[in-house]
Amino acid sequence: MTIRLRLRGDADLLAFLPYHLGYHPTDSVVLVAMHGNRMGLTARFDLTDDPVAMARLTAEVAAPLAREEPEGVVLVAYEDEPGSSDAVLGVLQPAIRDAGIEQIAVMVVRDGAWEARHCTDPRCCAQEPQPIPSAADSPAVAELVGMGVSPLRTRADLRAFVALDPRASAPVEQALKARSVAWAGEAFGLPPDPDPTAVTAHRMRALHAWATVLDSSEDAPDLTAEEVVAAVHALRDVDVRDGVIAWMCPGSLPFEHLKPDLVDLLVTLLPVPVWAVHDQRSAETPDAVARDREALMAARRLEQRLAALCRAVPDRLCAGVLTVLASYAWWEGSGALAREAVERALQHQPDYRLAVLTEKMIDFAVRPGRAPFQDPSTVRTHLSAG
Incomplete structure (x- = not known):
């Protein structure tokens, strides 16, 4: 459901994503097209290092982003092992740039914490892994929880x-x-x-x-x-x-x-x-x-x-x-x-x-x-x- 969101930054977006998807993602990269503070196209890709599967990612990303024309894209990698999302991120980022989008934010989630990739400005992004905000600490999520909305535990659910x-x-x-x-x-x-x-x-x-x-x-x-x-x-x-x-x-x-x-x-x-x-x-x-x-x-x-x-x-x-x-x-x-x-x-x-x-x-x-x-x-x- 698309409603007006009061997302205060990357951490709020990470807290909100499971509610947007309907479940808690694992071992995957989630692409979110952003129009200001409004979320547009959202797509999830399994982590893989298979060359055929990764080649397919380029085609799956290019046309939808060209149609949507977002101001920027956020990539959120959910991984259990450090570096397990690198291959997919390495394919998605040039594909996004080829679609004419230069503003790309990359975040990696592991063990309940997140960190920003490729950002060295402490005024923008924390330089150490940070905990994902709880529902009580995220106004956008707290409002959803108050209305009885909750994500399922896994994709299998x-x-x-x-x-x-x-x-x-x-x-x-x-x-x-x-x-x-x-x-x-x-x-x-x-x-x-x-x-x-x-x-x-x-x-x-x-x-x-x-x-x-x-x-x-x-x-x-x-x-x-x-x-x-x-x-x-x-x-x-x-x-x-x-x-x-x-x-x-x-x-x-x-x-x-x-x-x-x-x-x-x-x-x-x-x-x-x-x-x-x-x-x-x-x-x-x-x-x-x-x-x-x-x-x-x-x-x-x-x-x-x-x-x-x-x-x-x-x-x-x-x-x-x-x-x-x-x-x-x-x-x-x-x-x-x-x-x-x-x-x-x-x-x-x-x-x-x-x-x-x-x-x-x-x-x-x-x-x-x-x-x-x-x-x-x-x-x-x-x-x-x-």
Whole structure:
């Protein structure tokens, strides 16, 4: 989630990074593109000395940085053994300069402490390893902790966050058996009768199901097995799936690219995406900061809700819901979560086209568009005028 941050310097950035990534990184280099004190593109690379892998790093870095045009780049190396990050850092730094970026800061984290590389000015960087600030000592992190945000311990924990949970999926399997007869004969999630009225009724039911999923309120009840099944079934209609993603992730897919009658149903049936109402370009007023906080908490609750949905869905049917989660996570800037979600989707359905496309977007760091959410009446008026 991108919000206004009050990062006081390198140490604050290091304290914040695990919260931004969603887990505590190890044995890797994290690249952060900086626009002033705002974080942009963030990418993580495993430590390696394999020549083929390191040659690939150059291609993976050049194009995304050229698109983003940051003012500078921060490289944070997490290593257990002294010097184990040198090979990757040695490849990344010239690749960044080749992209036209001269301002590069390098920090190395080891044993809970950090040090700056290539900086000999004590007014800028400490000349001895320094402890990474605790949450209480970092205002940006303390604010997140106060809102209940915490990173997972490892990347493996992030993988488990979207993996199948047999206990959650068992009642879903039973609900699927009960619904299978009713679904017989449907193609692409639509009723066999092509009558527009029947299609509209079908899509209304589908979006009612997703209105329940997208309830990001603090007291939203957990999804029942029947609600999970309804949400999975709804995504068999790719127009509904694309509409849900467009609604969840404003700017990623303009409403003009959707059918007007579907947009009308989205506006009527789905809850306002509270997680997307903030605008980082607006002035930093108390009201704007409060909206940021509300959006952050809504985004966190929605992420938890989507992940719980994915854990409850059997592998043979998981591609749709996982791709929705991956699309949302990538739009939000949670690349690691997006990667884990799309990998599980493709493991069980390699030809799911939107998952394939999403994976390519992640591979090449092609970020979806992002825009503040428009008032529903504005959406209707704009489409009617068009």
